Amino acid sequence: MLGIIRQKLGAGSSSATMLGQLQRIRPAASALRSFSSSAKEQMTVRDALNSALDEEMSADPKVFLMGEEVGEYQGAYKITKGLLDKYGPERVLDTPITEAGFTGIGVGAAYYGLKPVVEFMTFNFSMQAIDHIINSAAKSNYMSAGQINVPIVFRGPNGAAAGVGAQHSQCYAAWFAAVPGLKVLAPYSSEDARGLLKAAIRDPDPVVFLENELLYGESFPVSAEVFDSSFCLPIGKAKIEREGKDITITAFSKMVGYALQAAEILAKEGINAEVINLRSIRPLDRATINTSVRKTNRLITVEEGFPQHGVGAEICASVVEESFGYLDAPVERVAGADVPMPYAANLERLAVPQIEDIVRAAKRACYRSVPLAASA
Amino acid sequence: MSFSAATTQPLRLNTTAGAAARSNDKVPSSLLMSKTPSFLGSTRKLRPGCVAAKPNAQRRSAVVSVSEAVKEKKASASTNLLITREEGLELYEDMVLGRAFEDMCAQMYYRGKMFGFVHLYNGQEAVSTGFIKLTKQEDTVVSTYRDHVHSLSKGVPAREVMSELFGKATGCCRGQGGSMHMFSKAHNLIGGFAFIGEGIPVATGAAFSSKYRREVLKQADCDHVTLAFFGDGTANNGQFFECLNMAALWKLPIVFVVENNLWAIGMSHLRATSDPEIWKKGPAFGMPGVHVDGMDVLKVREVAKEAIGRARRGEGPTLVECETYRFRGHSLADPDELRDPAEKAHYAARDPITALKKYIFEHNLASEQELKAIDKKIDEVLEDAVEFADESPLPPRSQLLENVFADPKGFGIGPDGRYRCEDPKFTQGTAKV
Ligand SMILES: Cc1ncc(C[n+]2csc(CCOP(=O)(O)OP(=O)(O)O)c2C)c(N)n1
Ligand SMILES: [Mg+2]
Numbered sequence: 001m002l003g004i005i006r007q008k009l010g011a012g013s014s015s016a017t018m019l020g021q022l023q024r025i026r027p028a029a030s031a032l033r034s035f036s037s038s039a040k041e042q043m044t045v046r047d048a049l050n051s052a053l054d055e056e057m058s059a060d061p062k063v064f065l066m067g068e069e070v071g072e073y074q075g076a077y078k079i080t081k082g083l084l085d086k087y088g089p090e091r092v093l094d095t096p097i098t099e100a101g102f103t104g105i106g107v108g109a110a111y112y113g114l115k116p117v118v119e120f121m122t123f124n125f126s127m128q129a130i131d132h133i134i135n136s137a138a139k140s141n142y143m144s145a146g147q148i149n150v151p152i153v154f155r156g157p158n159g160a161a162a163g164v165g166a167q168h169s170q171c172y173a174a175w176f177a178a179v180p181g182l183k184v185l186a187p188y189s190s191e192d193a194r195g196l197l198k199a200a201i202r203d204p205d206p207v208v209f210l211e212n213e214l215l216y217g218e219s220f221p222v223s224a225e226v227f228d229s230s231f232c233l234p235i236g237k238a239k240i241e242r243e244g245k246d247i248t249i250t251a252f253s254k255m256v257g258y259a260l261q262a263a264e265i266l267a268k269e270g271i272n273a274e275v276i277n278l279r280s281i282r283p284l285d286r287a288t289i290n291t292s293v294r295k296t297n298r299l300i301t302v303e304e305g306f307p308q309h310g311v312g313a314e315i316c317a318s319v320v321e322e323s324f325g326y327l328d329a330p331v332e333r334v335a336g337a338d339v340p341m342p343y344a345a346n347l348e349r350l351a352v353p354q355i356e357d358i359v360r361a362a363k364r365a366c367y368r369s370v371p372l373a374a375s376a
Numbered sequence: 377m378s379f380s381a382a383t384t385q386p387l388r389l390n391t392t393a394g395a396a397a398r399s400n401d402k403v404p405s406s407l408l409m410s411k412t413p414s415f416l417g418s419t420r421k422l423r424p425g426c427v428a429a430k431p432n433a434q435r436r437s438a439v440v441s442v443s444e445a446v447k448e449k450k451a452s453a454s455t456n457l458l459i460t461r462e463e464g465l466e467l468y469e470d471m472v473l474g475r476a477f478e479d480m481c482a483q484m485y486y487r488g489k490m491f492g493f494v495h496l497y498n499g500q501e502a503v504s505t506g507f508i509k510l511t512k513q514e515d516t517v518v519s520t521y522r523d524h525v526h527s528l529s530k531g532v533p534a535r536e537v538m539s540e541l542f543g544k545a546t547g548c549c550r551g552q553g554g555s556m557h558m559f560s561k562a563h564n565l566i567g568g569f570a571f572i573g574e575g576i577p578v579a580t581g582a583a584f585s586s587k588y589r590r591e592v593l594k595q596a597d598c599d600h601v602t603l604a605f606f607g608d609g610t611a612n613n614g615q616f617f618e619c620l621n622m623a624a625l626w627k628l629p630i631v632f633v634v635e636n637n638l639w640a641i642g643m644s645h646l647r648a649t650s651d652p653e654i655w656k657k658g659p660a661f662g663m664p665g666v667h668v669d670g671m672d673v674l675k676v677r678e679v680a681k682e683a684i685g686r687a688r689r690g691e692g693p694t695l696v697e698c699e700t701y702r703f704r705g706h707s708l709a710d711p712d713e714l715r716d717p718a719e720k721a722h723y724a725a726r727d728p729i730t731a732l733k734k735y736i737f738e739h740n741l742a743s744e745q746e747l748k749a750i751d752k753k754i755d756e757v758l759e760d761a762v763e764f765a766d767e768s769p770l771p772p773r774s775q776l777l778e779n780v781f782a783d784p785k786g787f788g789i790g791p792d793g794r795y796r797c798e799d800p801k802f803t804q805g806t807a808k809v
Binding site for chain 2: 068069072073076094096097098100101124125127128161162163164165166167168337338339340342343344345346347350351
């Protein structure tokens with residue numbers, strides 16, 4: 001696993017070389033940031049996902065959708081609304097509640113070049129299909145020495161939901177990101193959702209696409225470019241959501257919003273935070289992260305998942321390996337509490353990162369005036 | 377074994393037959409007889425060219441015999457009554473409690489007292505009551521996310537269930553579990569499983585433990601039975617079939633109770649399954665399969681008696697399909713737009729509580745006043761439960777990190793048989809580990 005990983009990016013973006021551990025640090029300047037300058041219209045994450053599915057289905061008859069309640073019910077969270085009417089029951093398949101079965105069926109179809117988009121009503125239920133995601137999908141290209149690639153997308157809401165207790169509320173980013181052969185994406189905004197989902201569907205490999213239920217209804221400004229049906233984002237590239245010079249905050253999915261709000265608060269206190277929206281958990285954009293840390297010399301990672309062996313742990317390792325000499329303060333991970341999600345609202349709030357937790361951690365890193373303590 | 381799918385009514389009792397006849401008055405006979413697709417499921421037209429198979433035309437709804445034993449026993453029974461007065465009142469009280477509890481939950485949810493996914497049981501009470509009221513405290517119940525009423529039937533106090541739903545420290549799981557995760561070890565209610573199918577193997581494991589205790593640990597009196605409750609949608613999940621196989625293979629003391637309410641969220645049973653007659657899977661795996669009218673608590677109870685008896689006698693598992701209906705949406709968040717109003721009305725007219733009431737009156741088991749007194753009692757129980765839950769304290773902050781392991785700190789058991797973390801030297805960092 002020390003070698004350099006060559007990665008073909010999906011159509012719509014140029015191919016690039018992702019570097020493995022011994023990454024050369026490139027400047028973080030990103031063309032993507034220019035999107036934020038053009039004229040803006042609002043779009044919800046739900047519409048972004050729905051339109052991405054619609055356009056990709058319309059562009060490629062090999063793309064089909066399967067999952068529970070994706071058809072007549074229009075999706076448990078209405079992401080697939082209207083698609084059954086438009087594409088018919090042959091391409092929008094309501095499945096029985098058999099994740100192990102229908103996920104495996106999706107994988108088998110992908111072996112033969114179809115492009116299934118498998119919806120998990122929530123990613124919690126992907127646990128019943130984990131064998132097919134990891135053993136049938138992620139390993140086939142390698143086991144078959146490149147004879148059989150698996151162009152499949154596993155998508156659905158991931159992460160902490162509200163008031164639903166331990167089984168329905170957890171983040172799987174680190175779980176899937178631990179598996180070679182999977183690409184793991186986690187959109188935050190509507191632009192992310194649209195661009196990354198299109199990239200995922202066009203991608204020749206299995207992609208785990210982690211949405212967030214609590215973001216579906218949120219509106220984001222999007223540029224005309226994003227509306228274009230050819231719009232697509234590169235897999236493996238992070239986005240600098242907010243430039244800053246004092247501290248780097250990495251986050252993904254819903255936590256990007258929290259990190260941005262924390263950055264606002266920090267700005268009022270004279271701390272200028274740079275917020276990185278990871279977008280892609282695997283491949284991880286080590287270059288952008290390290291470039292940022294070399295500039296700010298401080299790092300906080302934010303995620304909803306469990307702290308141990310988490311995404312933050314991987315980022316810290318990367319920074320320690322590649323930019324150790326640049327760090328002016330210990331790195332801190334803001335993560336979910338190391339417990340299953342409790343139901344009671346007051347405990348639940350304590351179990352997931354809050355904006356104040358990010359602010360406090362950032363201040364600790366900048367001032368060293370507050371004693372270091374375990375996060376969350 | 378005979379699993380005659382015949383219309384032979386094993387319970388040759390006026391009541392059962394009478395009840396069927398009575399419901400015939402209100403219900404088109406096609407719904408009860410097997411000629412037409414009697415199974416409602418979806419009245420929505422299947423889309424032309426839809427990949428889903430056409431539902432099997434043959435759907436009979438008569439109760440299928442579990443075994444010969446019940447017939448003989450019933451034939452020689454001296455009374456025509458299925459239940460005594462006391463039993464009737466107990467069943468009535470339990471069903472009213474279940475119904476009123478769920479109605480109260482809806483109110484409390486809309487008032488913001490409970491949160492997340494709240495799945496109510498209205499309409500299905502005959503199943504919970506019909507089965508669970510026949511169990512002993514030691515018998516195990518395994519439920520799903522739709523678990524409030526199973527908990528109540530098993531004897532978990534309404535206060536504790538309500539308080540759990542409020543997320544309070546006095547709840548049966550101290551507010552840590554919530555609506556979908558009720559547990560009460562004292563009552564042998566072992567979940568509360570929110571994922572489809574996952575309760576079935578766990579229940580089978582509970583049944584395995586009964587047999588193991590009796591045969592390996594020589595606890596001769598361990599004749600405990602496990603009831604696994606789950607829905608029609610769940611009966612398409614592989615874990616169900618895997619466990620039917622193992623339960624039959626190892627003759628485990630379990631009853632698989634399918635609450636076929638014809639829908640899995642917005643997925644009609646008929647669109648989800650190649651053969652909608654779930655009970656048939658029993659014989660396929662070598663155990664009796666029974667279909668019963670799940671809107672009739674007395675019928676459910678008769679079948680339950682036989683199935684639980686079989687399990688207790690060590691004769692192995694039974695699969696029981698109860699045809700029932702939920703009177704509300706899948707959860708309080710479900711817009712419930714796909715179910716046909718005519719279908720809803722049809723089942724509303726077969727309200728299991730109304731039916732039991734009628735039976736009680738017709739057989740002079742109790743007076744209207746007596747039932748009203750029970751209603752009133754339940755109202756008081758619920759008022760008390762809500763007040764109790766409302767006034768109970770929130771779980772303290774410190775509770776967040778508790779209960780992750782049985783072992784308080786997670787460092788295991790030392791050579792002295794005690795938790796390593798309890799060794800003072802351990803905390804001082806001087807212990808040899
Ligand atoms: C593994 C898994 N997949 C999906 C879900 C989402 N889900 C919750 S309830 C439900 C429908 C279940 O229907 P059924 O088994 O008929 O039980 P009912 O709700 O009708 O009581 C679904 C799909 C889940 N909880 N677990
Ligand atoms: Mg159902």
